[in-house]
Amino acid sequence: MARQERPLEEGDSAVLRFAADLRELRRQAGQPTYRELARHAHYSPTVLSAAAAGRKLPTLAVTLAYVRACGGPVADWEQRWHELQEPEPADGAEPPYAGLAAFQPADAERFFGREAVTEDLRGKVARQRFTAVFGASGVGKSSVLRAGLVAGASDPASVVLFTPGPRPVEECAVRMSGLTGRSPAALAEELTADPAALHLWAREVVAEQDLLLVVDQFEEVFTLCRDPAERARFIEALLLAAQAETSRARVVVGVRADFYPHCARHAELARALRDGQLLIGPMSTDELRSAITRPAVRAGYTVEGGLLAEVIADATGQPGALPLVSHALLETWRRRRGCALTLSGYREAGGISRAIARTADAAYQELTPQRQRVARELFLRLTALGEGTEDTKRRAARAELGTGQDMTAVLEHLAQRRLLTVDAEFVEIAHEALIRGWPRLREWLDADREGLRTHRALTEAAQTWRSLDRDPSGLLRGTRLATAQAWAASSGFSLSAEEQALLDASTAAEDLERTGERRRVRRLRQLTAVLVILLLLVSISTVAAVSNAISTAQQRDHALAQQVLSQAAELRAVNPALALQLGIAAYRLDPSAASRSSVLGALATPYSTTLGGFSALVQTVVYDPKGHFLASAGDDSSVHLWDITDAHHPAELPALTGPHGAVMSLDWSGDGRTLVAGGHDGKLTLWDVSDPHHIGASSTVDSKLKAVFSVRFSPDGKQLATAGYQPDGDSLRLWEVTAPTRLSPRPELPKLGTVMYFVQFSPDGRTLASVDSQDLSGHEAIVLWELADPSSPRLIRRLTDGPDYTFSVAFSADSRELAVAEVNNSVRLWDISSRESPRPVGTLSGYANAVRSVQFVGSGRLLATGSDDSTVRLWDATDPDAPQALATLTGSGRTLAIAASKDGSTLAIAAHDRVVRLVDLNQFVEPVRTKGETYAIALSGDGRMLARVDRDAGIHLQDGNSVRQLTPLGLGPGAGGTAVGFGATGHLLAASFFAGDSQVVGLWDLDRGIGPVRITVPLDSTSISLSADSRVLAVGTSLFDLSDVEHPKQVAKVPAKQGLVSYVAFNPRTRALVVGSDRDTTLWDTSDLTAPRKTASLGVASGAGAYTVDGSTLAVAARDNSVRLWDLGSNTELAKLSGHSDVVLSLAFSGDGRQLATVGEDHTLRLWDLTDRRAPKEIATIAAHGDTIRAVAFTPDGHTVVTASADHTVRHWETDVDLAIAQQCRLVWPVMTQAQWEQYLPGLPYEPPCPEAA
Structure with missing residues (x-):
């Protein structure tokens, strides 16, 4: 007979109520014994009994196991547990981890894991006077600069450390004033007038040691500084200070890696970067182990082995994981058991993927509704929206935020929770990882990005107005004022006092102008009545007034069209459909050369359709074999299905559920019948998707891995390979597929490493490639396996053996080449036609960050790569020894995954902005690729x-x-x-x-x-x-x-x-x-x-020439970059065409002689209207190629131009705007909404540019 359960203690504590409800749940399940529950829960009877004893709150894992065994609602109990669970009360101890904040010089004693990088940096700074430290956001650049370089300086008095902010010259002056003893205002004025002043100050203040000038978060000169002249002066000042012949300064700048292209656009800075840069990559396993354990040991704590293994598995190879790790460990420390940091505490905190979100959500929920609204607007103010880069944090002055009671309370609360960094002057988000890792903030940002851009423009305009002492020239007018007024009226966003004052003053000035206009009209009418006898003169005046009114309307339309074109350019990477429609709308509003150029050049890069609505990051995408369906999954634990039979009008299908935790990999079997998912819970979930509209049976299989990172079916669908994390090194496994949703394990493979990132079968099914983060010998390795006998794979060759991490690999369609995506900002191509003797061939370079994904497209001539630098690049790999870059697609945030349809017609891209884009590789201006x-x-x-x-x-x-x-x-x-x-x-x-x-x-x-x-x-x-x-x-x-x-x-x-x-x-x-x-x-x-x-x-000297078809007119390319038109009948010059910024190399007339196309060294194709050959007009400029354009020709149809370039491509261009618009309207989806129209074209009647697309 089962022993009677001991009654609960008397009382009404939350823990006792929780235990009583667990017992009630067990009673409702039929009162099974704890021994019976143990068989289902996989915990001992003693542990389960203690969970319901009421003496302490059980761990989350035990609670959920208890609930599952009793058939209870798991999600409800998990939420209740989190509501009850509180971190261990503070005991006054200093935490060993910094959380989201960067390590400061004072933190040097607890800064571990970056000793080698710090030594490399110190050596580089000792050898040269200018050094740029690059790395992804969250890789630890600021900590290395502050707790590593600055903390180790031999003379702290000769160190100046600052971040540039929106006024870098002013900030530099403020920091240098402490050394020079002069006022910041005087120094700022001097540095503005002469960038060499910084060099002279350095010589003035130093004694024996050189001045160490460290500029952290240097990317702020591009994201926050809106004055190009100030930006240029600041950069020039830094370079002069470091490069002057008598220099006494050593300049070090820390830059986010995705801003390398911004640096490269500055010629002198680009030259300085050639030998003066240090790239910080993700931590190695040993470095992570040191960063995790040594701060804890130093503070007198221990770290459980299981916790160490799981954190390393979660973080290995992720460039931006460091602040996530630090924050998760801080929250784990708060949940410590005595002096032990435990795996259960880490999981309860949410791990590195959810700890930040849980902390931020908890801090937000603790606020009153009114203060939640203040917090929301505060976080939006403190985020700088990316323009082709990820969103970044923005430092705001306290004066901008106001001093109200609610704002003060919110700042104190969020600073206490370590989400904000607050000092006497400025407020900023503790780390950009919060922007990436807090879904609520991402939702706020994505809800109205254009509205936020309008607000940011208003903030900057208010700051400019203040700097002009509120001069009327700084007021908003025209469409800028109308846009700001419309946004302020509809958004409900609280404006700062300065912003409201600018808006009020601008509105008042406009009202005054309108009143004056009405008075002028009234006086005109009075004058007309008095001077009726002068009817003829009045008629003439009326005609002039009408003409002036028309001219004014045209100017208004032109100004609005220019603004719309600018917005379309910003949106092209993140919302191509809306960008195309805005370009069309701008052309119809004002058919200028600029708007015509926008329409004709719109499809120079591949067009993409966006799939949105994801609540979390999308980590994996996969096509079905026919390319009619797409599956995606990620951190929200769901698998999303889309019918993409018409890729431009996708239809979402019901989502699949089953996995617990993030899904890291999906694959579709070759016969299209099975979809498999693997993720952080270590389980494999298989669905019968023979008809994706009606999902069949499903099953869940234990993968024998702690976490699954990669799943792949063999081409014949008879095998499944899985890779992931397993402490004993058995991280690669093969399974026999016995039925669409049934697996049978094959014999174990040799143990290679604890973490296996990626696995891939060759298309011919003969080879398997596996990618280890570290093998058991301590080295990264790519291993090729022979599959002649699937039951006994043979290890053929280790492809690489070096220090660089590899994220993924891809086989070419003929299985003769292998592309390897590496963390060192490149892709390496290998000739593996001989599996026994593979050899490296070409390298794909030019990335500003790690390459995470690689995929051969279609026949294998085209290669797509996805990088953490927010780009997807297309390459022609016809010649593997010399691959050629074809196109760069700029996205919104780092690329997490890419996949190509089997026929090569579309490419799916999952990026950090939680959007999946379907890129049409057929519909863009398809180049002919030349060797x-x-x-x-x-x-x-x-x-x-x-x-x-x-x-x-x-x-x-x-x-x-x-x-x-x-x-x-x-x-x-x-x-x-x-x-x-x-x-x-x-x-x-x-x-x-x-x-x-x-x-x-x-x-x-x-x-x-x-x-x-x-x-x-x-x-x-x-x-x-x-x-x-x-x-x-x-x-x-x-x-x-x-x-x-x-x-x-x-x-x-x-x-x-x-x-x-x-x-x-x-x-x-x-x-x-x-x-x-x-x-x-x-x-x-x-x-x-x-x-x-x-x-x-x-x-006239000339380098190229062309005749009209009728032979009456000659066009010649003169040496001054102009084109001259000559009438051959009279032998007279008709006109001079100017516009090219470099030498014109080729010209071509259309068949009717009404258009001329010109190309040359400036990489542009220019089209000219020659209807009146004595007054030709430039009608379009297209950035047609990435290099010199050597030749151009018109096709006989008169509306297609062919160009050939040194970039190894020949392209065809549509020059008829109406045909180009018709082509684009066949692609766009969804149709521009009325709300979007009113946002971008305020005051104009709603006329969707592509109504037929609906």
């Missing part, structure tokens, strides 16, 4: 064939979708293509190459299959041209008779004595030839081939 630089292109008369010559002396002919290389001329190394042209009928093709000191031309008769016929002449030009009848070829100034194509005969040489000839071109209607050179441009009559006759000299 070498393309030097020239030509289109046949009917537009069917495109010929191009490359730097490698190859000539390629594209007909429709097929590309073939014509028989090469065998010119040997060092030769390169220079020019190409079709005859008028399209059957004759000529191409020019340089080889040594000769020019070699190849001729092909494409109809008769003749060629190449080779012509060699001395190198006096690199240009060729065929006459209109294809019977004469000009090779530079040499003329060849092609009556017999197989035996061309040189008949004459144009006696042009004008220096190096840049180009020659025949008139499309006559035998007239233009010869352009660095001295002059001349025209020649070659009707008599034996005696060419000069007919005109234009008197």
Whole structure:
């Protein structure tokens, strides 16, 4: 007979009530014995009995096990436990961990784990006078600078440490005033006038030791400083202080890694960075172990082994995990058991993924509703919205926040909870990890980002107005005022006194102007009545007034359109659909060159459709084999399904539930029947998704891992590989798939390491690649396994053996190459055609942070990579030894996962902003990728064939979708293509190459299959041209008779004595030839081939030229970067076209002669309207390529332009705005809402740019 349970003690404490309710739950379950409960709960009867004894609150894990065993509502009990559970009361002890705050110089004694980096930095600073420390947010840069470098300075008096803030020159002056003894105002004025002043101050104040000037959070000069001139002066001052010949300063700046491109845009700073930078990566396992255990041991505490292992597993390889670890350990310390920091305390705190959120939510919930509103607005004020980068913290002056009782109480409360850093002057968020890790704050930020941008613009305008002593010139006017008024009226956001004063004064000034306008109108009417006899004059005045009114409206529309275009550019990365529609709306409002350029260039990068509504970070995405469905999952424990049959109009399906804790990896079986998920709870969940609209059976399997990081099906679907964390090193496992939702474990593999990040099968199913963070020998390793016998995989080769972490790998479609994403800001390509002897080939570089994801797309020619620098980059890997960058997609926050559909048509991207983007790789302006630089292109008369010559002396002919290389001329190394042209009928093709000191031309008769016929002449030009009848070829100034194509005969040489000839071109209607050179441009009559006759000299040096189809007009590219138009009938200059910022290299007329396209060294394609050739107008400028554009051509349809660039691409561009808009409207979803319209185009009637998209 079961022993009677001891009655609860008398009393009404919360713990006793909790225990009584546990007993009641057990009674409702049929009063099972504790021995019976133990079989289901996996805890001993003694532990379960103690949980309901009422003597102390049981741990969360025991509570939930008890509840599950009794069939109770787990979520309700978990919430109740958290409401009851309180950290151990403070005993006055100093915590061993800093939490979210950075370590300060005074914290040096408890700063562990970064000793090696600190020594590297000290050595670098000792050797050179300028050093930039780069690293991801949360990697510990500030702590290394403060508790490492500054704390170790031999003379603290010669150290100046500060963050730049919105006024970096002023901040520098304030900090230096303490050393110089002069007023900050005087120093700021001096430094503004002369950036060299900082160098002189350093020489003035130092004695024996150089001045150590440390600028932490240097990215604030880009995020908070809005004055480009002040930013430039501050950077110049730092560089002069460090680089002057008599320098006595050593300058160190700490910069978030995703701001490297911002630094690189400053020429002098970029030069300083070449040798003066130190990259801080994520902590190694040993460094993490030191950072976790040594502060605790120093303070007299112990760390449980299970806690140490779990924290390391959670944090390893995550660049931004350090503040999360520190905060989670601080909360664990608060839940300590005596002197022990326990795993249960860590889990109760929420671990590194949820501790910050729980602390912040608890602090927020402790406030009254009124003070919660104050806290919400405070956090929004203290966040700087990212522009192509992650959101960052913003330091705000106390004066901006006000001194009300509620604000003061909220500041004290949040500072006590270590969420804010507060001093006498400024307030800021303790660490940017709070912005990333607190879902509530992310929701606030994402709810109205454009509204927050409007508010931030109002804040900055108020600060500017104050700096101008409230001069009327600083007031808001026009659309800026209207936008601010609309936002302030609708948002309910509390404005600061300064912001409200600016808004009131601006509104009053506008009202005064309107009153004055009404008075003027009234006086005008009175005057009209008095002067009725002067009706004719009044009529004239009325016409003028109407004209002025129209002009005013046009100016208003132009100003609003410019603002909308700017907003569209900001939104392009985060909300492409809205950005496209705003660009279209701006064009319709004001069809200017700028708005037309925006529309025509909008699809130069791939367009994406956004999938939103996620409540937490999305860690993994996967397509079904047919590309009709997408699954995503992450920190919210749910698996989301989408029907993407129409990728531009996705439909969300009911979410799948099952896993407990974050889901880190998903995979879809090759037959499409099974979806598997693995995550932090160590379980595998499988669903039958034969019909994703109607989910079938599901099952849960214990993975035998403490946490699952990666799951992958074999191509035939018969095996499943899992990788994760297992303390005994058995972190890689294989399973046999016996049914869609049933698994059977295969024999254990050799133990490699405690943490396995990633696993991947090759497409041919013969090889498995596994990625360890550290193997048992202490090194990172990528291992290739042979799967000839699935029941006994054979370890073939360790691919790498070094200190750098690898996040993921991807096999090419033919299984012959492997791409490896590495933490050292690169992707390495390996040739693994021989599995026994793999060899490294090309490297993909240029990233500002670690590369987390890599994926071959489609056939394997295209490679996609996702990085922590907030970019996804597309590469052409046709030549693995020399991969070529094709496009960079800038997102919102670091890229967490990417996946490609099997046909390569779409790419799914999950980023830190909790949005999944479906990038359409078909609909953007698809470039033709070339192996070498393309030097020239030509289109046949009917537009069917495109010929191009490359730097490698190859000539390629594209007909429709097929590309073939014509028989090469065998010119040997060092030769390169220079020019190409079709005859008028399209059957004759000529191409020019340089080889040594000769020019070699190849001729092909494409109809008769003749060629190449080779012509060699001395190198006096690199240009060729065929006459209109294809019977004469000009090779530079040499003329060849092609009556017999197989035996061309040189008949004459144009006696042009004008220096190096840049180009020659025949008139499309006559035998007239233009010869352009660095001295002059001349025209020649070659009707008599034996005696060419000069007919005109234009008197302008030119490097390129083109005729209209009718031969009446010539355009030449002058050496001053302009283009000149000449009327050949009268031999007079019609117009000069200016706009290019560098040399123009190629020109082309449309078939009707009404448009001209020009390209050159400035990487732009410019379109000109020549309807009136004496007054041409630039109608569009498109940033068409990432390098010099060497050639341009119009297709016969008249609205498509082809460009060829040194960036190894040939692109096609739509020049008809209406056709471009129609194409874009077929893509956009969702349609721009009325609320969005009113936000971006206030005061205009709602006219959605793409109504048909609804």
